[in-house]
Amino acid sequence: MVDTVTRPATRTPAGTEIEVEVDGHLDRAAGTEASVDVAKLNTVLLGKWADVRRQAREAMKNPELHRINGLSVDEHRERVFQQLRILVETGQAKRAFPKSVGGLEDHGGNLAAFEETITADPSLSIKGGVQWGLFGAAIMHLGTEQHHAKWLPDVISLAIPGAFAMTEIGHGSDVASLATTATYDKEAREFVIHTPFRAATKEFLGNAAVHARAAVVFAQLITEGVSRGVHAFYVPVRDEAGNMLPGVTSEDDGVKGGLNGVDNGRLAFDNVRVPRTHLLNRYGDVAEDGSYSSPIESPGRRFFTMLGTLVQGRVSLAGSATIAAQLGLTIAITYGNQRRQFNAGSDTDEEVLLDYQRHQRRLIPKLATAYANTFAHEELLVKFHEVFSGSDSDDDRQDLETLAAAIKPLATWQALEALQESREACGGAGFMAENRIVGLRSDLDIWVTFEGDNNVLLQLVAKRLLTDFSSKFRKAGTGALARYVVGQAADRAYHGSGLRRLTQNIRDLGSTARSVQELRETETQRQLLTDRVETMVEELAGRLRGASKLSKVEAADLFNSQQNELIEAARAHAELLQWEAFTLGLEQVEDAGTKQVLSWLHDVFGLGLIEQHLDWYLINGRLSPQRALAITAYMNRLIARLRPHAQDLVDAFGFEPEHLRAPIASGAEARRQEEAREYYRARREAGTAPVEEKTLRAAKKSA
Known part of the structure; x- marks a missing residue:
């Protein structure tokens, strides 16, 4: 991209230490020369x-x-x-x-x-x-x-454009309860695909309204009077001229809030017949005589195995959302580095927007999150590649599904937050379609819902966390369980009585900077983030432990009463995964100056997570009030340190003008600002600038 930004001087001679005041105290930061090697960081x-x-x-x-x-x-x-x-x-x-x-x-x-x-x-x-x-x-x-x-x-x-006909109007994310049926006709050796009622209509299908000539249709397979669960079928829906085939109807979803280049629509089937061989039969097959066979005996495991093969949608949504956030932040930070507004610190020059603390506070933590998501997605993508390249096991696939279900919700939610903040940070210019941000924001709105609603996905993650927690005690004797109960009680006594807070208060009395230094330690952040996840899961497990002894209705009510806590625990787990990925990503950086800057950005992300959840840490006795205050003070200081490097950090994403296509990030704003400054400077030097009224008043008073 065109770089027209003048970066403030921030370099410190190697080997020195920087003394920084934090809330009235001094905090020592590493003395490495802080700089960013943009090209190497981009790689x-x-x-x-x-x-x-x-x-x-x-x-x-x-x-x-x-x-x-x-x-x-x-x-x-x-x-x-x-x-x-x-x-x-x-x-x-x-x-x-x-x-x-x-x-x-x-x-x-x-x-x-x-x-x-x-x-x-x-x-x-x-x-x-x-x-x-x-x-x-x-x-x-x-x-x-x-x-x-x-x-x-x-x-x-593209000779056969196709649709993916899974979602139904009446069941959405509840794929197991789909109502579309595929009944095997043994005499004709055909499956009969049927939409039994309106709510079973396939909905929100890309390509369905105009272009699809065929669809992979998910339906309840029925043979010999037995429902074998959801399976997938290849079903032609249009002829080569684009006309609907007999028994197939299509409706156009029309204008949407975004993604209007995709022809989303509905499909319904009125006893549409397809050959037996159109069953996609890797995990379940029907012989000519109607007998059913599958390499996976358990219907539940078979269902989740089939859905698990389609996890790439969630992986790619997490990745594309991360790129969208990078685009928005690059535009906003570039603009904020060039746009000037108000002249509180000078009689002649206006301030650059990114020099204002609030502007930094709005954008730099979002930038830290974008970096965390970049590293987290890379780990997810590598895991996906390993599983689908054959070096996998059933456990690997389950781990991939859980990881995708954790990363996709946070990446998509956080992308929308970054785009909205970027839009607002650019003022009216950010609202102009030509500057891309509002278009990206509208298009990505649906990212949080399709390929699995984010809240539903996090609930799946929470169930996996509970399963892993309970497996620790599945084969444990009464002695092990007793030790766990005693340990848990002791932990509650330690945290709940204020002993931990008291210890922190004693240490904190010496120096806020000293307590901040401890919070900057990687292991301290890991312990705080991990402790929150483990405590939340343990508490949920305790509340739900008796569910197996309840009736189905009572168990469902109990589970429902904890749904919000389940999702919050899963979100905490996903945040920990992001933090760990950022930590590993930081280790890949070899250039010392770049590593110094990224370590500050890493701290902004880690301490930012703790700051977001300070109520939990205070209520549960994990932090003292003084240390909680120190986090916010130090966050402000870290963000100020990062401000001179913000442009380099977004430039490292590697976008060129053809990717950004935003006039406000093209250098045009810097040229406008320089033109204005030159205009006023020339008038002052020529003595043609008018005298300000307040200047006359001041002169009269002094006279």
Whole structure:
């Protein structure tokens, strides 16, 4: 990008120590020369698939792929559909698919590349995700080689545009309760796909309103009078001319709050017949005589295994949301480094927005979170690649699903928060469509809901945490359980009696800076964040321990009474995962100056999490009031230290002008500001500037 920013001098000779006042006391910071090697940091941030991401970003410079504001819905849809053809021509569409059908079998690289399409147009990202990441991936992961050979080449080439027909109006995220049926007709050797009532209509399906010629339809498989649970079927829905096939009806969802380049719609089926071989039968098959077989005996495990193969949607949403947050923050911080407003500190020059403490407080913690999400997503992507490249086990798949269910909610929520704060920080300019932020904010709104509602996903994470907690005692004898109960009681006595607070108060009386120094320690932050998760899970386990002895209704009521706490515990766990990922990411940085700056950013993230939850830490006796106050004071100081490096930190994301496409981040604002300053400076020097009234008044008084 064009760099027109004048950065304040902040360098300190190597080997010295910086004395910084914090709330009336002194705090010693490491004396490493603080600077950012932008190019090297960019390589670290791009991760394992850095070359793939760079290639994808180069492709995204193509103006034919860029969103054009003001298009009608129909025009936007057609433009995005033609953009998919460009992705086919460049070979990007084939990256994840088997080599047997011309693919590259590069699962991690595929998602890394597709996440970058959000820089061009989020509608392109989702339209491509539906075609190849959902429709095509379902055929690949749930089908067998015969299905691959028959359909995948045309899916890759876009000869068969497709829809992913899972969600129903009446059940949303409750996939196990879908009402669409697929009943096997033994005489005809066909499945009969049927929508029994309105609430069973497939809804919110990308490609369904206009372009899809086929769909992978999820339905309850019924054979020999037995329901075998949800399975997936390949169902043609339109002919080559785009006309609906007999028994299939489509409705257009119309204008949405965002992503209007995607033709979302509904599909319903009136006893539509498909051949028996259209069942995607990797995990469950029906023979010609109607008998059912599956390599997975348990219906519940079979269901979750099938859904688990489609986890890539959650992984890619977390990644694309992180990139969107990076884009918004790059625009806002660049603008804030150039835009001037008010001249409280000078009689002639106005202040740069980012020099105001409140502006720093609004944006720099969001930047720290974006870095945490960048590192967390990289770990998620690596795990995804390992699992889908074959080096996996059932435990690995469960871990991947839990990790995705934890990271996706926070990454998408936090992206919206970053975009909204970025929009507001740019004032009226941020509200202009040409500066991208409002468009990104509108398009990403749905990220928090599809591929699993965020709250539902966190509830799944909480259940896994409880399962892992209870497994520790599954084979334990009464002695082990007794020791746990005693230990828990002692822990409550230690924290609840104020003994821990008293110890902190004694230490804190000497120096707030000393207590801050302890809080800056990586292990202290880890202990505080981990302690919160473990305590919340232990308390929930205690409240829910008797659920197995209750009736179904009573157990459901008990669980429901703890739902909010379950989700909060899962969120705390996800925050810990983000922090740990940032900690590991920091270890990858070799340049000392860059590492110093990132260590401050890491502290802003870690202490920021503690600051967000100070009520919990105070109520549960984990922090003293004085130490809690010290956190906020030190956060302000850290943010001030980071302010001179903010531009370098967003430049390290590596976006070029073709990716940002925001006039306020192009250098135009800096040129406007310099023009204005030069105008007033020239008038002062020429003596043609008018005299201010208050100056005359002051002169009269002094006379």
